[in-house]
Amino acid sequence: MVSTYLSYDLVTRDLSASLKRVSNQSTVSREAEYYKENIGKVTSVDEFLDDYRLYSYAMKAHGLEDMTYAKAFMRKVLESDLSDDNSFANLVADDRYRDFATAFNFSSAEKTAQSSTQVGAMVDLYTETMVSQGDNVTTETNYFNAMMDEVGGVDDVLNNNRLRDYLLTSYGIDQRYYSRSLIRGVLSSDTSDSSSYINQTLGPQRDDLNAKLSDANTRLDAATTDNEKKAIKAEIAGYDASLATIQKYYDMADAFQFNADGSAPSTGAQTADQKATVNSLYVSQQERVSTATALADATYFEQKIATVDNVSDIIADTRLYKFIKTAYGLTGATVVSSTIEQILTSDLNDPTSYANTFGKSRPEYLKLAQAFNFNTDGTVAVGSAQTAAQTEATKNLYYNTYDDVQDKADEKAISLYKAAISEIDTVDEFLAKSDVYSFALKAVGIDPDEVSKFTISQVLKSDLEDKKSYVYGLKDERYLTLAKAFNFGKDGNVTVPLTAQSQGTITSIASDYTVMKTRFLDKDATTKAKEDAKAEVSYYSEKMLSIQTASEFINDDRLTNIVLTAYGIDPGTVDKNFLKQVFSSDLGDPNSFVNKQENSVWAEILGTFNFDARGNLTDDFNNGTQSRGKIIETQNKYTRQTLEEEQGETNNGVRLALYFERMAPTMTSAYDMLSDSALLEFFRVSFQLPDSFSNLDVDKQAELVKKYMNLEDLKDPDKVGKMVDKFTVMYDLQNGEASSSALSILTSTSSSIGISADLLTSLAQK
Known part of the structure; x- marks a missing residue:
């Protein structure tokens, strides 16, 4: 009989050739092809368990063939x-079940409009956009002021998108519906000249509206019923709005x-005061209060407070009134103009005065009163x-508080968004x-708006893979x-988020790395190693959800180190050029670098x-029950x-040797050796210990394992x-014939490799 050593050597001398020979066997290749073609069609655990060929194939691949019957447990x-x-x-104590999962x-392919990473992004x-909008106010204002010194005429303003937008925004004119000829005529007008464009065009309209307004006010005074008064008031409101619009053009x-x-005069299109007027209007039109x-x-x-001679001047000036309320933190709905006046x-x-009385519970009232010098x-x-x-002091208070309200509003908006998304x-739900x-x-x-x-809707339903x-x-x-920020399919329904790796894979790699x-x-x-590993896997778990290209991954040493370590590869032996060749390979091409x-x-x-062969994120592989890598791993x-x-x-010793060689990289302690009957x-056999060795206390067994075998050598x-090599020699010395207990150890459902029916029942009830 051929020795165990020689038989093992014949198999492993060119292991890839031995494996290829097996994979080319008709039964093996047929099952592998069926698995590859159909596993991607599975959408649920039940579908997987109901397809016996797929299910049993995967169970055998993971060394769980003897548990194929236990579908409830495996579910x-x-x-x-x-x-x-x-x-x-x-x-479950046996790591093979975790590895199988x-x-x-199944547990991680959750369809959602946005993943937690996408929500965070x-x-x-x-936040960045809001800050940018604030910065943009300053940028656009500086641009407007600088360019207005250079323009040669009205057309230069209207032909420049930025100048035109700044102008229209300042005066609250909808940029989608403005009349170029009207704006050009207004800008070229002298409002004191009765023959100017604005007075010839808008003047008659204003006169007509004023006449109608006067008539409406007369009719309102004479009205006797509530309905009649209500109708006239609505009419007056319409006239006021139209007059305000016309006045806007006169102000322009x-x-x-x-x-x-x-054309622009030699003195320029605007004076400094005129620029300041437009700048002030532009700022006032902004939805958010920026630094500018x-x-x-x-x-x-x-400027204005220096001209005030009565409290009524502040109350009547909306901008002044709002400034003071904001500076002193009096923006609540209960603080009205009469409150500020008092x-x-x-x-x-006077201890009984309004500020002193209510200042005890509202110190901001007293602070405001002390900041001004009005008589009673x-x-x-x-x-x-x-x-x-x-x-x-008032200005400084305003600088400290001007954005408090919008910051709170932002916090509320963010909170509502996170909860609702x-x-x-x-x-359709998103739009609603x-x-x-x-x-x-x-x-x-x-x-x-x-x-x-x-x-x-069309944007969110777009296929990002289709240019x-x-x-x-x-x-x-x-x-x-916007489209990339969400996970909607062509039908408008949510899909699984497209990330560099699936959440299941990320979790698996993080666990294996640890x-x-x-x-x-x-x-x-x-303890120390686990703390260090926790920090790394936390980084990996978060970062991998935002990686968009293979280059980003390859150039992040922390990410590559985690993946390589998880797969049992020393990162120090792999350079970036090699990784670049791997990630530029086409898995479907047998002649590509990675497949060679x-x-x-x-x-x-x-x-x-x-990633596709160009290193770009693609949705082509972002579906199905298993990633391409896990399919390949299962087949292998x-x-x-x-x-x-x-x-x-033919030789059970060879099987044991091959099994040990395969399991060695996964063992983490002496107890892994003891909990697996084949490894035990x-x-x-390697150390010629008697069968009674297994009767010892398990801790004593562990001590002997560490005494005879340097576990670090398993790396x-x-x-x-x-x-x-030592095992194969000792095996032949101990077994003078081909039969051995090894076969029963590797195939018996009663060994510790399997799980008893009683244990299954117990676990299933948890």
Whole structure:
């Protein structure tokens, strides 16, 4: 009979060739092809369990063939949340069940409008956009002021998108519907010249409206019924609105000094005061109070407060009134104009005055009263409403508080968005949820009022893999950013988020990395190693959800180190150029770089990523129950299991040797050796220990394992090879014939490799 050593050597001398021979066997290749073609069609655990060929193939691949009958048990394994240490699969002592669960995406392929990472990115983008909008006010104002010194005429303003937009925004004119000829005529008008364009065009309209308004007021005085008065008041409101619009154009004309032909005079298109007027209007039109707005408001306050001679001047000036309320934290709905008036007219020497009375519970009232110098009748000498020091103090208070309200509003908007987005399952629901819809559009810089919901619907349903899809036709990065931020399919329903790796794979790699970093360490060292590993896997778990290209991954040493370590590869032996060749390979091409590697682990690693051969994120592989890498890994494991079984038919010692060689990289302690009957037999035979060895206390057994075998050597393939060589020799010495207890150890359902029916029942009831 051929010796165990020689038989083993014949198999492993060219292991890849031996495995290829097995994989080419008709039964093996047929089952592998069926698995590859059909596993991607499975959408649920029940579908998987009901397809016996798929289910049994995977079970054999993971060394669980003897448990194929236990479908109820395996369903609980597959449905486990692997990120939860207390989930079913993680609580089962045998790691093969956890490994089996990590090979699939049943528990992690959750369809959602946005993943937690996408929600976080949207919130960050919203914050950045809000800040950017504030900065943009300053940028656009500086641009407007600089360019107005250079323009040669009205047409230069209207032909420049930025100048025109600034002008129209300042005067509250809808940029979608403005009349160029009207604006040109207004800007070229002198309002004091009766023959100017504005007086010839809008003057008659204004006169007509004033006449109608006067008539309406007369009729209102004479009206006797409530309905009649209500109708006339509505009519008056319409006239007032139309007159306000016309006045807006007169104000615009007064803010420029273009000649009647539209040319700019030698003194320039605007004076400094005229620029300041337009700047102030532009700032006032902003939805948010930016730094530029705050500075402008403070300047306005400082200028106006010097002209105030009565409290009524503040109450009547909306901008002044708002400034003071904001500065002193009096923006609540209960603080009305009469409240401010009573505070400012309080006699601080009178303990019963309004400010002193209510200042006990509202100290901000007293603080406001102390900041001004009004008499109890509201009067004061011009310029004496505040001293210079009081004005400066008020401005500083405003700078500290001007954005408090909008910051709180932002916090509320963010909180509402986070809560609501998880409940959205379709594009239609997204469009109908106004808070979510508005938040998302603002985050990418789109004004919700300036785009149709039809457009947004088509954007979100666009196929990002198809360059001819709707979103690309808009040629606007804002819409593309919006589309990428959500996970809606062509039908408008939510899909699984597209990430570099599935959540299941990320969890699996994180777990394997931790195991590899804590192998064979003593208790104290293990604690420290686990803390270090926790920090790394936390980084990996978060970062991998935002990686968009293979280059990003390859250039992040922390990420690559975690993946390589998890797969049992020393990161120090792999350079970036090699990784670049791996990630630029086409898994479907048998002649590609990755498929030419002797070690199939590189194909398994590449297959866990959703990158195409160009290194870009693609949705082509982001579906199904298993990633391409896990399919390859399952096929490789099945082939290896088959090879070991075939060798066991002629020499069970070879099967044990092959099994030990395969399991050595996964062992983390002496107890792994003791809990696996096949590995225990390998150890017992290697060191010629009696069968009664297993009767010892398990801790005593562990001590002997560590005494006879340096577990650190299991990290070194060469030393593992020497262990196997020793075993094959000792096996032949102990077994003078082909039969051995090894076969029963590897196939028996009663060994510790299997799980008893009683244990199954107990676990299933948990």
